[in-house]
Amino acid sequence: MTMETLEFIIYPDGRVQEKVTGIIGKSCEEVTAAIEAQLGRVISQEKTADYFHEKLTTNNQIHNQSW
Numbered sequence: 001m002t003m004e005t006l007e008f009i010i011y012p013d014g015r016v017q018e019k020v021t022g023i024i025g026k027s028c029e030e031v032t033a034a035i036e037a038q039l040g041r042v043i044s045q046e047k048t049a050d051y052f053h054e055k056l057t058t059n060n061q062i063h064n065q066s067w
Contacts, residue, residue, distance in 0.1 A: 002022040003021075004023050005021050006018065006019070006032065007019040007021070018032060020050075023050065024050050024053050024054070025051065025054050026051065028050075028051060
């Protein structure tokens, strides 16, 4: 299992760069929303490949029919 991490770089001019790793799909937005609300206005976002992946679930069912 991949470790979920949030990394913040705070620059001298007050800008904050946030990097999210290990969170697949759009749930990273839910994880970071409260933090971003406290930090201030979001100027830009770059979505990684992980953002566009979706967790796949399979449903294996066997149907047994008697004739």
